[in-house]
Amino acid sequence: xxxxxxxxxxxxxxxxxxxxxxxxxxxxxxxxxxxxxxxxxxxxxxxxxxxxxxxxxxxxxxxxxxxxxxxxxxxxxxxxxxxxxxxxxxxxxxxxxxxxxxxxxxxxxxxxxxxxxxxxxxxxxxxxxxxxxxxxxxxxxxxxxxxxxxxxxxxxxxxxxxxxxxxxxxxxxxxxxxxxxxxxxxxxxxxxxxxxxxxxxxxxxxxxxxxxxxxxxxxxxxxxxxxxxxxxxxxxxxxxxxxxxxxxxxxxxxxxxxxxxxxxxxxxxxxxxxxxxxxxxxxxxxxxxxxxxxxxxxxxxxxxxxxxxxxxxxxxxxxxxxxxxxxxxxxxxxxxxxxxxxxxxxxxxxxxxxxxxxxxxxxxxxxxxxxxxxxxxxxxxxxxxxxxxxxxxxxxxxxxxxxxxxxxxxxxxxxxxxxxxxxxxxxxxxxxxxxxxxxxxxxxxxxxxxxxxxxxxxxxxxxxxxxxxxxxxxxxxxxxxxxxxxxxxxxxxxxxxxxxxxxx
Amino acid sequence: xxxxxxxxxxxxxxxxxxxxxxxxxxxxxxxxxxxxxxxxxxxxxxxxxxxxxxxxxxxxxxxxxxxxxxxxxxxxxxxxxxxxxxxxxxxxxxxxxxxxxxxxxxxxxxxxxxxxxxxxxxxxxxxxxxxxxxxxxxxxxxxxxxxxxxxxxxxxxxxxxxxxxxxxxxxxxxxxxxxxxxxxxxxxxxxxxxxxxxxxxxxxxxxxxxxxxxxxxxxxxxxxxxxxxxxxxxxxxxxxxxxxxxxxxxxx
Numbered sequence: 001x002x003x004x005x006x007x008x009x010x011x012x013x014x015x016x017x018x019x020x021x022x023x024x025x026x027x028x029x030x031x032x033x034x035x036x037x038x039x040x041x042x043x044x045x046x047x048x049x050x051x052x053x054x055x056x057x058x059x060x061x062x063x064x065x066x067x068x069x070x071x072x073x074x075x076x077x078x079x080x081x082x083x084x085x086x087x088x089x090x091x092x093x094x095x096x097x098x099x100x101x102x103x104x105x106x107x108x109x110x111x112x113x114x115x116x117x118x119x120x121x122x123x124x125x126x127x128x129x130x131x132x133x134x135x136x137x138x139x140x141x142x143x144x145x146x147x148x149x150x151x152x153x154x155x156x157x158x159x160x161x162x163x164x165x166x167x168x169x170x171x172x173x174x175x176x177x178x179x180x181x182x183x184x185x186x187x188x189x190x191x192x193x194x195x196x197x198x199x200x201x202x203x204x205x206x207x208x209x210x211x212x213x214x215x216x217x218x219x220x221x222x223x224x225x226x227x228x229x230x231x232x233x234x235x236x237x238x239x240x241x242x243x244x245x246x247x248x249x250x251x252x253x254x255x256x257x258x259x260x261x262x263x264x265x266x267x268x269x270x271x272x273x274x275x276x277x278x279x280x281x282x283x284x285x286x287x288x289x290x291x292x293x294x295x296x297x298x299x300x301x302x303x304x305x306x307x308x309x310x311x312x313x314x315x316x317x318x319x320x321x322x323x324x325x326x327x328x329x330x331x332x333x334x335x336x337x338x339x340x341x342x343x344x345x346x347x348x349x350x351x352x353x354x355x356x357x358x359x360x361x362x363x364x365x366x367x368x369x370x371x372x373x374x375x376x377x378x379x380x381x382x383x384x385x386x387x388x389x390x391x392x393x394x395x396x397x398x399x400x401x402x403x404x405x406x407x408x409x410x411x412x413x414x415x416x417x418x419x420x421x422x423x424x425x426x427x428x429x430x431x432x433x434x435x436x437x438x439x440x441x442x443x444x445x446x447x448x449x450x451x452x453x454x455x456x457x458x459x460x461x462x463x464x465x466x467x468x469x470x471x472x473x474x475x476x477x478x479x480x481x482x483x484x485x486x487x488x489x490x491x492x493x494x495x496x497x498x499x500x501x502x503x504x
Numbered sequence: 505x506x507x508x509x510x511x512x513x514x515x516x517x518x519x520x521x522x523x524x525x526x527x528x529x530x531x532x533x534x535x536x537x538x539x540x541x542x543x544x545x546x547x548x549x550x551x552x553x554x555x556x557x558x559x560x561x562x563x564x565x566x567x568x569x570x571x572x573x574x575x576x577x578x579x580x581x582x583x584x585x586x587x588x589x590x591x592x593x594x595x596x597x598x599x600x601x602x603x604x605x606x607x608x609x610x611x612x613x614x615x616x617x618x619x620x621x622x623x624x625x626x627x628x629x630x631x632x633x634x635x636x637x638x639x640x641x642x643x644x645x646x647x648x649x650x651x652x653x654x655x656x657x658x659x660x661x662x663x664x665x666x667x668x669x670x671x672x673x674x675x676x677x678x679x680x681x682x683x684x685x686x687x688x689x690x691x692x693x694x695x696x697x698x699x700x701x702x703x704x705x706x707x708x709x710x711x712x713x714x715x716x717x718x719x720x721x722x723x724x725x726x727x728x729x730x731x732x733x734x735x736x737x738x739x740x741x742x743x744x745x746x747x748x749x750x751x752x753x754x755x756x
Contacts, residue, residue: 398591401552401663402605402653403580412604416595491595493637 025239027053030067030079030363033060033442033453035265035272036121036203036227036258040080042276043249044229046288048242055242059272060453061363062442064089065355070363070444072109077235078246082121084225086113099226112233115250116226119258123157123222124202126212128190139218140171143197147174152195154183162223163199170221202255205263214255227253245286252283266458298451299470305365305446306474309437313369314430317376321429322422324377325384326410335385342378350375350439358443368440368447375436376429383425387418419490427482434475438467448474505530505661505693506551510560513546520546522717523559530660533687533694535708537701539740543717544697548663551695552583565660581605584654587665590646592638592653598645599634602652609657623652626686644675651686664696668703680706701725701744713737 027048031041038059045057058076061067068090070076086106087096096102099113106113125140132138135146143149157163158180167173181189187206189195200207202214235243253261257279265275273290280286293301324342328335345353350371357367391414399413415422441449448467455463487495506528513521521543528534528551536544549555550562553569553576562569564583570576592601600607602623606616624631627648638646647667654662667683668676684707687694698704704711705725713721713728721733732738 392591394587394589394591395593397554398585398587398650398653399593401554401580401583401585403577403657404605404608405574405577408608412608413593413595417593419595493593493595493597493639496637496639 025053025242027055027235027239027242028075028077029055029057030061030070030076030444031057031059032064032067032079033062033457035205035457036262037080038272038457039261039265039276039279040117040227040229040249040253042272043280044078044080044246046273046276046280046290047245047248047284047286048239050286050288051239051241051245053239053242058363058444060441060450060457061444062351062439063355066358066363066443069358071111071230071232073359073362074232074234075362075364077239078229078231078243080117080227081113081230082225082227083113083116084122084223086230088223106230107233110233112231112236114229114231114247116228117249118227118251118253119203119255120224120226121201121203121255121258122217122225123163124200124217125197125215126190126200126207127197127215129211129213131196132213132215137213137215139216140167140221141218142215143173143175144171148177149175149196150194151175151178151197152181152186152189153178153199154186155180157199167221170219203258203262205259205266207259208263209267227258248284248286253279257283269458269460295466299466302446302448302450302467303470303474306434306437306448306471309365309368309372309440309445309447310430310433310474310478312365313372313437314376314426314433316369316373317380317429318426321377321380321425322384325381325422325425326388326415328381328385329388339378339382339385342381345374346378350436351442354439354443363444365440365445367443368437368445372433372437372440376433379428379432380422380425383421383428384418387421387425388414390421391417416491417494420486420494423482423486423489427479430478430482431475434471434478438471505565506695507563507566508550508560509563511550511557511562512559513543513550513555513557519717521550521557524719525560526712526719526722528693528695530693531691532709533696533707535704535711536695536697536714537699537704537708537711538714538720539699541716542714544712544714545665546717547714548665548695548697551661551663552580552585554585581657582659583661583663584657584659585663585665586647586650586654586667588667588669589643590638590650592646592649594638597635597637598629598641598649601638601649602634602656604653605657619656619658620652623655626655626689627652628682642675643671644679647671647679651683655690659692661693661695662690664694666697666699668698668700683707701741713740715740 029041029045029048031037041057041059045055049055061070064085067076067079067081071079083099083102086102091102091105094105096105103113127137137143137146153164164178186195186198187210190198190210190212200212200214206212207214229246229249231243261275261279264270265272271290271292273292277288277290280288324338328338353371353374354367357370361367361370395413395417399409404412437447438449438452440447441453448471450467451463452467455461455465455467508524508526510523510525511521512519512523524547536547538544546555550557551564553571556571564579570579593604596604599620602620603616606619623629624634629645629648629652633641633645638649641649651667668679671679680703687707696707709724711723711725711728712719715736721728721737728737729741732741
């Protein structure tokens, strides 16, 4: 129990938030791991920064609940959200009829919501502009007059209760040629003419890229996903100027704007910071500085973050797992329990474990370290127990018969003899940790996962490699390091092995 | 030195040792002899508390053997123990194996060195092999290291469990001679386990022949041969005679 406390303290101490310095207010912005959210997060961050506030932007956090929890816990001050997400997912149990009810519900949690930023990113239907113009289709209702149109929808949209079946019923659409297929294939089908209509999100970059017309949802079938800034109500008192600056985005970002911004970032691969900065300059007349580090500086920063995650979690795991392994070897029945428990932890998907950690430890390096710590336990506990159990009984008996106390037997005989096995366990844990730590980026812990995440989002292999190559190198390095440590730590008599054993 | 009173030991349903009373005199070599599974090793392990008896008690030097704690550790330091194959610590050199307890007890280096030199001389162990690890030593050398380790603290008692069991005949023969000389020189209380009749007769002042957890007969080899207590003793002795035609007198 005491060890647990110690580990928690250690993790807590290492992941602590930086202390605030001068009088400038601090604003912590978050964004989800898709391009639109990152651009809006950047825009908000740059606006806040223009008022002199000290701003941090935790980009690409792994999912809505991560941001929501972090905001409620006060680890973030503001992030871009959608009214539909708030109503349908985060507060779905409340059955909120409109935005006013939503505001009230948010206020109960100490949260506020800006006015809509101006665009609605919801499900939509799109057609090639030329074809829609030729057929005179502007609204979804217009489709009724064209029963022979070929529809292709993403599988998700086909299956969802509020997707195609509901849409067909509420608009009484007559089309029979409706296929479910992969979203990317749908765009290609539109291009080749084999499909004439597909589902999309109303601010997708592809709308511009493929020259699509988004049909008006004249019966308001799809729920509104109006973009808003969600923020803590204490921000008004703490950083009024920064908040006012961020709220200048209200009503200033149209759907057309957002499609263009998304397209610039996703298709032209302009950095989100630059995209946001250019938009602020033209739309609001705000000039902001976009900071960008060179490749070496970026890799070095992420290496430090990554090493911090792996190092702290591994040290903490060693401090607990080796004693647990000794216990498991001494008390086999208890040992089976310990091994079973650590084994169960191992089967929890990393993403799930990270998300579970957030209500306890917040976002940033702490939940990541805690998860990595838990994952490291099994290999070390198991190898420690196996190493101790593998000590031949006659050696064990000899140590006992000499009159060595139990503690001295452990330190002088058992642990040195189990050292190769224990070390191998730590090595396994370290290598696994280096890989798993890349997921830490999903909860804002940084590390090599950050460029990988961005690279996956932007389908940019160069960025993926910027994280994956150093991660692989670090894993090899860690493995090599432990081989070197083994040469120092493992007694020579054990390394000789049986090769030179002579019988005379 | 030892007094056993109604001592017995079970492993689960198996009665490894039936209730047994006997005394082991100080300064003498007693051999526990018998086939595999007769309880001789169990009996030996009761003498240094590696096993605890189920019934009865073991008196060591007139006092009951402690069942644990520092008192038991103190007894063990007065009782040297070596077993088949040596049971050496593979991560320590020969010298470190021998001096482990001395270093744990923080003996002065000079005292340790002096004792080690005496033991090397006693066991005729090659000095240059002290720095080798067990895996680099021959079987006979390992057994000598185990013997030195058992004798390091100059114990009152020496317990040896088939110390020559895993050795080839020539080395075994050589070590048997050395052991007899060492026992004669040290005049310690020695309890030695073996299944070899000739070895028992050669090394032991007194032999306890055991079978299925009971002592069948106690005495000198000549007594066993001249007045076997029962049919088993006769068969045990006959079984270890040279094979017919295997040497002079085999057919006689």
